[in-house]
Amino acid sequence: MSSESEKVLIGVIGGSGLYHLDNLTIVKEVNPKTPWGFPSSPIIICALPSGTKVAFLARHGQGHTHAPSAVPARANIAALKSLGVRAILAFSAVGSLREEISPGSFVLPSQIIDRTKGVRPASFFEGTSIVAHAAFGDPFSNKLVHWLESRVQKALDAEGRGVQLFTGKTIVCMEGPQFSTRAESIMYRQWGGDLINMSVLPEAKLAREAELSYALVATATDYDSWRPQSEAVTAMEVFKTLQANADTSRHVCATILDELHEAVDNNAASEDADILCEEVGSMRFSIMPRSAKQNPQDREKLAYVLPEYFSGE
Numbered sequence: 001m002s003s004e005s006e007k008v009l010i011g012v013i014g015g016s017g018l019y020h021l022d023n024l025t026i027v028k029e030v031n032p033k034t035p036w037g038f039p040s041s042p043i044i045i046c047a048l049p050s051g052t053k054v055a056f057l058a059r060h061g062q063g064h065t066h067a068p069s070a071v072p073a074r075a076n077i078a079a080l081k082s083l084g085v086r087a088i089l090a091f092s093a094v095g096s097l098r099e100e101i102s103p104g105s106f107v108l109p110s111q112i113i114d115r116t117k118g119v120r121p122a123s124f125f126e127g128t129s130i131v132a133h134a135a136f137g138d139p140f141s142n143k144l145v146h147w148l149e150s151r152v153q154k155a156l157d158a159e160g161r162g163v164q165l166f167t168g169k170t171i172v173c174m175e176g177p178q179f180s181t182r183a184e185s186i187m188y189r190q191w192g193g194d195l196i197n198m199s200v201l202p203e204a205k206l207a208r209e210a211e212l213s214y215a216l217v218a219t220a221t222d223y224d225s226w227r228p229q230s231e232a233v234t235a236m237e238v239f240k241t242l243q244a245n246a247d248t249s250r251h252v253c254a255t256i257l258d259e260l261h262e263a264v265d266n267n268a269a270s271e272d273a274d275i276l277c278e279e280v281g282s283m284r285f286s287i288m289p290r291s292a293k294q295n296p297q298d299r300e301k302l303a304y305v306l307p308e309y310f311s312g313e
Ligand SMILES: CSC[C@H]1O[C@H](OP(=O)(O)O)[C@H](O)[C@@H]1O
Pocket: 014, 015, 016, 017, 059, 060, 068, 091, 092, 093, 094, 176, 197, 198, 199, 200, 235, 238
């Protein structure tokens, strides 16, 4: 078991453009082999100036080698959990489906519309004889998102670039890798979508199955393809905003990660201690059949990500 100072409670998943964090000492790189394979890239364990450790994982790999449909999301979430991570702050470059959410804006979404095509393994239980129905009505961790609102706002204010923060928005997750047609983009607006990306699923579902708190910091890069008088989105358009958004994301991380670590730490004396981990215990009554009837090999596999329910008798 890791000692107090070794605890890595917070995982940061960097999206397009965010392949490293700033002002951190790299402690080590780890590349755990999980029952679902290796993560997108080795996970960097880094220390903040205070000594607090965080785990950083580049979703598409260092150098961006995994297409959105091929991101090994199960290995990513399982590997983070195996390191002791309890809360994940995930960053993503997104298209905006709303005029007011201009490129450069930051958003903490609260809902997801699933437009992936069933080609991404979306459950740790897939391929086993054990069935689990995780609750997903609120796909992000409400308490964590609420906790982040004021902290991210403060960090953006302190940076002084005038980056706006939006909350309570709905993100559409599409399969990609091609961008949407104009007709699809307009349809997503009619459905109530405010943002679009290719990455939040199955990541958020898997975090829920692993009983990890999960929040997305969506960083807008473009207006997708719904604006009649504008060019449809291109990768070139996205790249224009990517660097500035990544710089701001690093600033947000540098500002809030110490406090987040403390808030998530069971043993800390902070007022928030443990309140951010509302997902713990959420799978207890979601799993069938009961343990006596579960296949031992499946139990062994699932114990990697949910030792609470699958290790021991
Ligand atoms: C580079 S444009 C499309 C690409 O960007 C987003 O990646 P991420 O969520 O990892 O920042 C989007 O989801 C697509 O994968």
